Amino acid sequence: MSAIAAAYGAFDADTGWRMLERMRHRGPDGLDGRALAHAWIGTARLATSDIADPETSAMLGGDASGTWLVGDGEIIHGRRSRPEAAPDRRTTAPDLDAALRLFTESGPQSFPRLWGSFALVIAGDGGTFAAARDVFGIAPLYWAQRDGTVLFASEMKAFDADWRRDVRPFPPGHSWTPEAGLVAFPDPPGRSPVLMQSRAPAETPPEWVLGAVRETLTRAVERRLDAEAPVGILLSGGVDSSIVAAIASRIAAERGVRLPTFSVGMEGCRDLESARAVAQHLRTVHREHVYTANDAIALVPQIIADLEGFDPTLVHSAVPHFLVAELASHHVGVVLAGEGADELFAGYAHFGRHSDAEGLHAELLATLRDMHAGGLQRVDRMAAAHGLEARLPYLDLDVVELAMSLPPAWKLMNARRPAKWLLRRAFAGWLPDDVLWRRKEQFGQGTGMSDVLRTHYGSRVGPQDLAQHAAQVDPPLRTGEELAYYRMFVEALTGIDADRTVVRFAEA
Known part of the structure; x- marks a missing residue:
C-alpha cells in the first residue's frame, strides 16, 4: 500500500x-516526486517486499527511456515472471518492474494483463502519460479534471480545497x-457460469470441484504471504477470515513459524x-483488544x-x-483479510431472497462491481490509517474466475x-464445526458496534432536524444517525461532492 x-x-x-x-x-x-x-508524479511509499536501499529513491521505478511509474497495491504478475532490472534502473519492487516493463513494450494495452490489485500512473520525458486501476478497484484512485489539467490521488483528502468539487472515483477496470481518454478493460472473469451446467441444483458438487476451491484459494493465500514485512491475519471469528487463517497457518507451519492473528471487540x-476459539484451534500467536462503547463513540469522527x-x-x-x-x-x-467471500459465494442475508439462480448470479456480479466504494474502501482506509x-x-482473479x-x-x-x-x-x-457453520453477521454486529453507535448518534439528531436537512444529498438522508455522520464527513472533507463519491447501502 x-x-x-x-x-x-x-x-x-x-x-x-x-x-x-x-x-x-x-x-x-x-x-x-x-x-x-507535461506532468508531475509522486508517491508516499510503504515498503512490504524487496525493500530498496534507503539511500536510493523511495519511489518510482525509472528506466533509461525516462519513463517513471508510481503504484499502489500488489501485482502478482511481477512474481510470476520477474524481470531482471536493468543496471541503470532504480526500483523498489518486482511488481512495479513488471508493470513498467510491460508498459514499455506494449503501452496501455498491457494494463489488462496485470494480475492483482493495483492503481498505477506512468509518465515519461517524451510526453507519455497513463493511469490505470484494477478491475475490482481494490486499490483506490480518484481523479479530477479542469481547464486541461487532470489530477490523480489515492484518497479524496489529498486534493486541495479548490479541486474537491471536481473529484470523482477513477472507475475500476x-x-x-x-x-485515447478513458478506456475499459475487457470484462473481468466469471461473467457467465460455464462449469457443470448439466448438474441439477440439488445435486452435491463433485469432490473435484470442492478440491479446486480449496487449491485455488490456498494458492491465493500463499501468494499473499510473500512479503519481507511480517504478515498477520485479521481474524474476526467469522468463517471467511477463519478459513484464510486456517490456510495461512498450515503454510506457516510448513515453514516452521506460527502466524500472528488479531481480533477486537467489546467484552x-x-x-x-x-x-479465540479459532486461534486456539490453529495455534496462532493471538492478540486481541477489548474496547468500550465510549472508546468507539469517541473514535467516530x-x-x-x-x-x-x-x-x-x-x-x-x-x-x-x-x-x-x-x-x-x-x-x-501486512495483513490478510476475508473480504470478498460474501460477494463470491452469496454470504449476505439479502441474497437469500433469490429463488432463481440467474437472478442471484446477476446480483453477485453487481455487488462485485460496486464493492470498490463499500467494503473495499473500508478495508483500504482503515489499514492505510x-x-x-x-x-x-x-x-x-483465479479465485474469482473459479467461483463465478x-x-x-x-x-x-x-x-x-x-x-x-x-x-x-x-x-x-479445517475448522471446528461451530465456527465453520456459524451464521453470517456483519462485522459491526458481531463486535457489538451497530447497536452502540445507532443508539448514541441517532439520539443526537431529532426528527425535525432530520426533516429540515435530509435533502442535502440524493437520495435524502434516512436517519438521524446518518445525518450526524454526514455532518462529520462535510467537516472533514469540505468541498467533496458526496452524491458523486460516496456509496450508501439500501438500509441505513
Whole structure:
C-alpha cells in the first residue's frame, strides 16, 4: 500500500507535495516526486517486499527511456515472471518492474494483463502519460479534471480545497491516456457460469470441484504471504477470515513459524469468543483488544475522516476494523483479510431472497462491481490509517474466475444449504464445526458496534432536524444517525461532492 499523487497538464509541484503530505499515513517509508515538462508524479511509499536501499529513491521505478511509474497495491504478475532490472534502473519492487516493463513494450494495452490489485500512473520525458486501476478497484484512485489539467490521488483528502468539487472515483477496470481518454478493460472473469451446467441444483458438487476451491484459494493465500514485512491475519471469528487463517497457518507451519492473528471487540461479544476459539484451534500467536462503547463513540469522527464515507453500515464495521488494524500495526506490516467471500459465494442475508439462480448470479456480479466504494474502501482506509497493507485472497482473479464459473444454483440458500454452503463444504475439517457453520453477521454486529453507535448518534439528531436537512444529498438522508455522520464527513472533507463519491447501502 502506497500513496499516489500525479498530474497531467499545467501543475505546480508544491501542490503535489501537499497532496502527498496529506497521505503520508499510507506511505511512511519515504516521499518522492518528479516534475516533467507535461506532468508531475509522486508517491508516499510503504515498503512490504524487496525493500530498496534507503539511500536510493523511495519511489518510482525509472528506466533509461525516462519513463517513471508510481503504484499502489500488489501485482502478482511481477512474481510470476520477474524481470531482471536493468543496471541503470532504480526500483523498489518486482511488481512495479513488471508493470513498467510491460508498459514499455506494449503501452496501455498491457494494463489488462496485470494480475492483482493495483492503481498505477506512468509518465515519461517524451510526453507519455497513463493511469490505470484494477478491475475490482481494490486499490483506490480518484481523479479530477479542469481547464486541461487532470489530477490523480489515492484518497479524496489529498486534493486541495479548490479541486474537491471536481473529484470523482477513477472507475475500476479502466485506463486513461490523453490520446485515447478513458478506456475499459475487457470484462473481468466469471461473467457467465460455464462449469457443470448439466448438474441439477440439488445435486452435491463433485469432490473435484470442492478440491479446486480449496487449491485455488490456498494458492491465493500463499501468494499473499510473500512479503519481507511480517504478515498477520485479521481474524474476526467469522468463517471467511477463519478459513484464510486456517490456510495461512498450515503454510506457516510448513515453514516452521506460527502466524500472528488479531481480533477486537467489546467484552463478551461473539466475534471475540469465536476468534479465540479459532486461534486456539490453529495455534496462532493471538492478540486481541477489548474496547468500550465510549472508546468507539469517541473514535467516530476520526473514522469518518479516514473512511471518507458516512454510510452507517460502513461506519459500524469501520470502527472495529480501525481498532484491529491499529493493534496489528504494532506487530506486522501486512495483513490478510476475508473480504470478498460474501460477494463470491452469496454470504449476505439479502441474497437469500433469490429463488432463481440467474437472478442471484446477476446480483453477485453487481455487488462485485460496486464493492470498490463499500467494503473495499473500508478495508483500504482503515489499514492505510495505520501504515498497513491489506491483502485479500478471495479477490485473487483465479479465485474469482473459479467461483463465478460455478453453477449459481449451488449458492442459493435453503433449509439444507445455508449461506456460503459451497465454501464451507470445501473446507470441512479445517475448522471446528461451530465456527465453520456459524451464521453470517456483519462485522459491526458481531463486535457489538451497530447497536452502540445507532443508539448514541441517532439520539443526537431529532426528527425535525432530520426533516429540515435530509435533502442535502440524493437520495435524502434516512436517519438521524446518518445525518450526524454526514455532518462529520462535510467537516472533514469540505468541498467533496458526496452524491458523486460516496456509496450508501439500501438500509441505513
